[in-house]
Amino acid sequence: MLRLSAASGLVLATQKLGSITGRDTNLNAVSRKTITIDVNGEQYEREVDARRLLIHFIRDDLDLTGSHIGCDTGNCGACSVLVDGTLVKSCMMLAVQADGAKIETVEGLAADGELNGLQQAFSDHHALQCGYCTPGMLMSATALLRENKSPSEEEIRKGIQGNICRCTGYVNIVEAIRAAAQ
Amino acid sequence: MLLREVEYARPASVQDALRLLGANEGARALAGGQTLINVMKARAASPDVLIDLADIAELRGIELGADGTLELGAMTTYTDIIDSAEARARPILGEVCNQIADVQVRNRGTIGGNVCSNDPTNHLPPLLVAIGATMTIVGPGGERSVSAQEFFLGVYMTAAGPGELLTKISLPPGKSDGFASVPIGKDGTCIVNVAASLNGGATRLAIGCVDAVPVLLTPDSAENAAVRKAVHDANLDPPWDVHASADYRRHLAEVLALRAVAQAAERT
Numbered sequence: 001m002l003r004l005s006a007a008s009g010l011v012l013a014t015q016k017l018g019s020i021t022g023r024d025t026n027l028n029a030v031s032r033k034t035i036t037i038d039v040n041g042e043q044y045e046r047e048v049d050a051r052r053l054l055i056h057f058i059r060d061d062l063d064l065t066g067s068h069i070g071c072d073t074g075n076c077g078a079c080s081v082l083v084d085g086t087l088v089k090s091c092m093m094l095a096v097q098a099d100g101a102k103i104e105t106v107e108g109l110a111a112d113g114e115l116n117g118l119q120q121a122f123s124d125h126h127a128l129q130c131g132y133c134t135p136g137m138l139m140s141a142t143a144l145l146r147e148n149k150s151p152s153e154e155e156i157r158k159g160i161q162g163n164i165c166r167c168t169g170y171v172n173i174v175e176a177i178r179a180a181a182q
Numbered sequence: 183m184l185l186r187e188v189e190y191a192r193p194a195s196v197q198d199a200l201r202l203l204g205a206n207e208g209a210r211a212l213a214g215g216q217t218l219i220n221v222m223k224a225r226a227a228s229p230d231v232l233i234d235l236a237d238i239a240e241l242r243g244i245e246l247g248a249d250g251t252l253e254l255g256a257m258t259t260y261t262d263i264i265d266s267a268e269a270r271a272r273p274i275l276g277e278v279c280n281q282i283a284d285v286q287v288r289n290r291g292t293i294g295g296n297v298c299s300n301d302p303t304n305h306l307p308p309l310l311v312a313i314g315a316t317m318t319i320v321g322p323g324g325e326r327s328v329s330a331q332e333f334f335l336g337v338y339m340t341a342a343g344p345g346e347l348l349t350k351i352s353l354p355p356g357k358s359d360g361f362a363s364v365p366i367g368k369d370g371t372c373i374v375n376v377a378a379s380l381n382g383g384a385t386r387l388a389i390g391c392v393d394a395v396p397v398l399l400t401p402d403s404a405e406n407a408a409v410r411k412a413v414h415d416a417n418l419d420p421p422w423d424v425h426a427s428a429d430y431r432r433h434l435a436e437v438l439a440l441r442a443v444a445q446a447a448e449r450t
Contacts, residue, residue, distance in 0.1 A: 027201055029189035029209075029231045050190035050232070053183075053219070072183045074220050080286055089286040092219045096190050097212075097234060140285065161369060162284025 035099035039064065040108030048095045055079040057095035058105060066106040066135045070164070077163035080136040081105050087143035089162065106135035109142065118142060118180040127176035129167035136163045141177045150181050185219075186228040194237050196320055196347060203345045204322055206231040211347060213257060213295035216287050241294070241349060244268045250355025256294025256348045261285075263293065272313075273449075274359035278305050278377075281361075281369050294348050297333070300340050300395070303372045307334050308390035309361060311398050312377035315353045321346035334395040356381030360445030362438040366425055373426045374434035378442035380404055380450055385443065387412065389435050392420035404443050413439050 034047045039062060046061055058081065059065050070078035072091060079091040082104040109116050115123065118141055128134045137160060144151060144159035151159065156177050157170070165173065189206075193199045203209045208230030212218055221227045235241055241257035246268040252275075254263070260279035263269045269276050282288060282296075282305055296306040297317070310317075310330040317333045319326055319342050330351075333341045342348045356379065363375035375390040385404045388396040401412035413436045420431035 027191070027193070027198060027205075029191040029202065029206065029233075031187055031189045033190065049187070051185035051188045051222075053185070053223075072223060074216065074287070077284070077286060086289045087286050088290055091223075092215055092287075092290065094190070094215070094219070094232075096192075097215070097236065143285070159285060162286040 033096050033099070035096055037095075037098055037100075038102040040104060050094065050096050052095045054081075054083075054090040054093040054095045054098050057098075058090060058103070061095075064105050064107050068132055068135055070132060070136075075164065076133070076136070077140065077160075078133050078136040080139045080163065082139060082143060085146075087140055087162075104139070104142075106138050109138060118145070118177070121176040121180035122173070125172050125176035125179060127168065127172040133163055133165040133167075137165070137173055141180065144177070145181055151177070153178070183223040185222045186225060188222070188229060189231045190234065191231065192234040192237050194239075196238055196240055196349060199233050199235060199238060199347060200320065200322060200345065202231070202233045203347070207344075209233055211235055211298075213292040213298075214259060214290040215295075216283075216291040217295060217299045217301070235347075241347075246271050252353040252355075254293055254351045254353075256292065256298075256350055258293050260288035260291050260293070260296075264288070271355070272353055272357065272359070274309065274313075274361055274377075275353070278309050278361050281305065281363070281365070283369055293351060297330075297351070298340055298342055298348055300334055300336075300338055302337060302394060303375075303391050305361075305363075305372065305375060305390075308375055308388035308396040309359075309377040310351065310353075311388035311396040312379040312386045313353055313356065313359060313381075314379065314386065315351050317341070317348055318350045318352070319346050320349050325349075327352075331396075331398055337394045354381070358446045358450040360442035360447075360449070362441035362445065364434055364438065374420070374431050374438055376435065376438040376442040378439070378446040380443070380446045385409070387439050387443065389413070389416075389418070389439065392418050392431055392435055399439075404447050406440055409439050409443050410436060 031050050036045050068078035070076035074092045079089050081090045083101050140160050140163050156174050191202050210229035212232045212234045242255045244266045245253045252272050263279045264276045296304050315330040316327050328341050358380040360378040363372045365372050372391050377388045379386045385401050387399040390396050399412040401408040418432050420428050422428040
């Protein structure tokens with residue numbers, strides 16, 4: 001864009017400088033930001049690029065590689081996590097959008113290394129083969145069961161609609177979730 | 183995938199958001215991100231600045247007026263609508279939102295994002311056109327209202343121009359609505375969708391997925407013959423793609439129009 005006057009050139013330079021130094025006032029946009037996030041009960045403070053996806057932040061910045069990237073297009077759900085109790089696909093959120101939020105990932109399900117009831121049900125009912133979709137399935141099931149203590153088969157299938165599995169054909173996953181609900 | 187470098191701001195008011203949008207030529211509003219983040223991943227569009235609307239309280243909320251008018255803030259998510267007691271005044275709204283994608287997308291995706299992105303296969307544009315909703319837009323020039331029909335201008339183009347924000351959507355009172363679609367897989371992208379509304383004695387039909395914007399038809403009556411004639415006379419010229427031929431879409435438009443009208447008639 002053509003800037004003709006020295007004054008507007010100065011304004012432009014100031015705006016750019018503001019961005020580079022990451023100064024964050026109400027009316028400035030920044031390209032990097034320090035964010036504070038609670039993940040599975042632990043507080044993290046990190047500086048991130050505005051463009052960083054939440055899934056990459058969780059996996060690469062926090063080393064919590066339980067959440068998976070299966071498609072990168074928001075279809076497969078392997079990246080599903082809970083943000084402030086809400087099930088979301090973390091590949092479709094920026095890390096900066098989660099500033100101040102409480103996140104739950106699959107790593108938070110087993111307390112003291114003991115599989116929780118849902119995880120045990122997945123094991124008992126052979127609800128995983130390669131295991132790639134499993135973290136996402138577990139988080140979706142966790143969200144479902146918190147809201148609906150005894151879901152019907154239809155409700156279970158609707159609850160995992162956003163999670164694709166290429167191995168199991170879903171039958172055992174549905175069984176495991178039904179068993180965990182009891 | 184790596185997004186292009188971008189700057190990010192999260193204003194707390196509509197006025198601040200407008201100032202930010204006005205100050206940055208390459209700025210785009212970020213609502214739920216269920217479309218825009220994917221677009222940015224693929225680098226189909228790479229805004230220079232993202233204005234996150236998440237903290238703007240005045241863009242949220244569902245209000246049911248005493249006269250039965252339903253007002254939804256643009257940042258209302260599909261899940262908000264599905265769970266809302268007020269939105270049940272117009273049941274078709276929650277029913278259609280419940281057909282969009284999956285839980286994760288519905289938790290973040292917003293009604294404002296759905297209409298402002300105006301992908302021809304989206305669910306809400308034809309529904310809101312059939313219902314005769316009103317869209318409120320705020321920009322540097324102030325606030326104005328446009329009918330849903332006038333709001334949708336072209337593929338990905340709406341009356342909310344650069345530097346403007348859609349703030350709310352108002353639905354007149356009514357209940358005689360129908361929606362029928364053939365999607366790609368359960369709750370998938372629509373191949374053709376049709377919304378019908380029979381309130382106030384008039385028959386309104388909006389066909390999605392067949393043109394850049396929803397095609398609004400007003401058959402003489404809700405009778406099958408009248409609906410068929412209206413669809414036929416519309417001379418639809420739908421796209422051909424991997425999911426359906428133009429002929430099949432033309433055929434579906436008629437079939438789904440009949441289904442949508444029948445559903446609306448059942449609720450009269």
